[in-house]
Amino acid sequence: MPTTLADIEDMIARIALGDRNAFSALHDATSAKLFGTCLRILKDRAIAEDVLQVIYMKVWRHADRYASNGTSPMTWLITIARNSAIDRLRRIRATAEIGAEPDENLPASGPTPEQAAIARSEAGKITECLDELEPDRAGAVRGAHLDGLSYADLAQRHAVPLNTMRTWLRRSLQSLRECMAQ
Amino acid sequence: MTDPPLSPDLPDDRQLAAEYVLRLLPPDQHATFEARLEAEPALRAQVAEWTTRLAGMNAEFPDIAPRTAVKSALRTRMFGTEARRRRPSLLQRLGLWQGLSFASLALAGVMAWQLAQPPAPTTPAPLYVSEITAEDQSLWLLAVYDSGTAELRLTRTDGSAPAGRVLELWGIKGDNAPVSLGVLPDAGASSVVLPDPLRGSVTDLVLAITDVPLGGAPGGNPTGSVLAVGHGDRTVTRHTTKKGGPAAHPFECLIKRRRPRTPAAAPRAPCDPARH
Numbered sequence: 001m002p003t004t005l006a007d008i009e010d011m012i013a014r015i016a017l018g019d020r021n022a023f024s025a026l027h028d029a030t031s032a033k034l035f036g037t038c039l040r041i042l043k044d045r046a047i048a049e050d051v052l053q054v055i056y057m058k059v060w061r062h063a064d065r066y067a068s069n070g071t072s073p074m075t076w077l078i079t080i081a082r083n084s085a086i087d088r089l090r091r092i093r094a095t096a097e098i099g100a101e102p103d104e105n106l107p108a109s110g111p112t113p114e115q116a117a118i119a120r121s122e123a124g125k126i127t128e129c130l131d132e133l134e135p136d137r138a139g140a141v142r143g144a145h146l147d148g149l150s151y152a153d154l155a156q157r158h159a160v161p162l163n164t165m166r167t168w169l170r171r172s173l174q175s176l177r178e179c180m181a182q
Numbered sequence: 183m184t185d186p187p188l189s190p191d192l193p194d195d196r197q198l199a200a201e202y203v204l205r206l207l208p209p210d211q212h213a214t215f216e217a218r219l220e221a222e223p224a225l226r227a228q229v230a231e232w233t234t235r236l237a238g239m240n241a242e243f244p245d246i247a248p249r250t251a252v253k254s255a256l257r258t259r260m261f262g263t264e265a266r267r268r269r270p271s272l273l274q275r276l277g278l279w280q281g282l283s284f285a286s287l288a289l290a291g292v293m294a295w296q297l298a299q300p301p302a303p304t305t306p307a308p309l310y311v312s313e314i315t316a317e318d319q320s321l322w323l324l325a326v327y328d329s330g331t332a333e334l335r336l337t338r339t340d341g342s343a344p345a346g347r348v349l350e351l352w353g354i355k356g357d358n359a360p361v362s363l364g365v366l367p368d369a370g371a372s373s374v375v376l377p378d379p380l381r382g383s384v385t386d387l388v389l390a391i392t393d394v395p396l397g398g399a400p401g402g403n404p405t406g407s408v409l410a411v412g413h414g415d416r417t418v419t420r421h422t423t424k425k426g427g428p429a430a431h432p433f434e435c436l437i438k439r440r441r442p443r444t445p446a447a448a449p450r451a452p453c454d455p456a457r458h
Binding site: 020024027031032033035036037039040048049052053056057060070071072074075078079082083086087125126127130142144145146148150151169170173174176177180 | 196197200201204205206226227230233234235236237238239240242243244245246247248249252253255256259260261
């Protein structure tokens with residue numbers, strides 16, 4: 001895709017001024033990534049489509065907040081997408097009282113070799129640093145970030161007590177931070 | 183369940199920020215943390231740090247294109263249905279003008295110009311001629327106003343609306359809000375009788391064209407947020423933005439107005455944000 005981060009930043013700036021053409025262009029340039037994000041977390045196409053619309057409405061409304069946000073434009077967009085998808089996931093669970101049974105349809109928690117390669121090249125150190133963790137700890141961090149799993153979900157998935165999972169996660173995050181600071 | 187003691191070696195706020203970014207905090211703590219964010223820049227910096235730190239994993243989110251219908255649904259949801267109102271009655275094609283070539287139009291323009299010179303006693307009410315062009319010349323209209331009948335005749339000589347959009351004509355008198363003069367037909371000529379407030383001296387009348395969803399500007403009202411300066415549908419015509427080039431101005435208003443009697447008149451900026 002020829003669209004650069006600078007292009008996306010430019011689109012967001014124009015959206016903040018109410019430019020619908022820029023909004024349309026941003027949608028075309030980024031909707032595949034954001035939809036993939038929703039689908040990974042929600043695992044339901046219809047719900048993901050609805051959340052995708054909510055995401056772009058948020059982008060339209062809050063584009064003026066981007067400048068002071070301190071992250072790259074794609075990170076900003078994916079964060080909105082991820083948070084919106086997770087919020088929806090939790091709401092669905094709360095109303096449907098499904099409880100913590102997210103595991104059945106989950107894809108493998110690890111990346112494919114290709115994804116890992118992309119992640120390594122694009123993302124700098126985090127993949128490397130995740131690799132330094134115990135595989136199940138790294139899997140828990142990935143599950144939280146990529147699948148939007150809660151502590152309870154993760155505890156169930158990894159068959160450990162909730163408090164153990166909390167400790168795992170916190171230690172893992174601390175290790176990640178130290179590793180990435182090197 | 184009881185919370186375990188906080189990990190001794192991870193400072194509390196940093197840990198909270200990480201858990202906040204991952205959406206791991208229980209709802210009440212999440213809300214508390216969010217409230218603190220408003221007031222604490224240092225905490226916001228922690229959140230930004232963790233967001234960036236963890237963003238490397240985002241590469242594992244796949245690219246999956248959504249159905250195109252999703253985008254149309256979004257547009258409808260945000261900007262209204264596209265077939266809400268058409269106002270063809272405001273602008274009807276004028277048979278006489280259809281099929282006129284550009285050459286004959288140019289001639290008509292010259293004649294109109296001559297008619298606009300100091301009127302002889304036998305001269306009918308003055309005609310005024312104006313061009314409406316986009317800066318990038320992607321749209322070009324000739325407007326002739328007959329002050330006797332208050333009829334504005336428009337002939338599009340070049341350009342068209344982007345797919346799925348229509349061109350809406352606006353009249354702006356002095357510092358007043360723009361008045362919609364209706365949606366232009368897809369091609370050729372049309373005419374509209376100017377409403378009272380726009381009549382009289384038309385030398386300070388500015389004509390602007392915006393591209394809007396099918397059916398006209400949402401709300402149909404030239405005032406209010408729909409037409410707030412900078413909104414994309416104020417765009418006069420298609421932009422010719424180049425990727426990587428300078429940012430396109432989100433709107434480009436008018437354009438050129440030739441005054442029959444005062445050729446030195448300075449062009450004005452009808453869509454100057456300060457005016458709205």
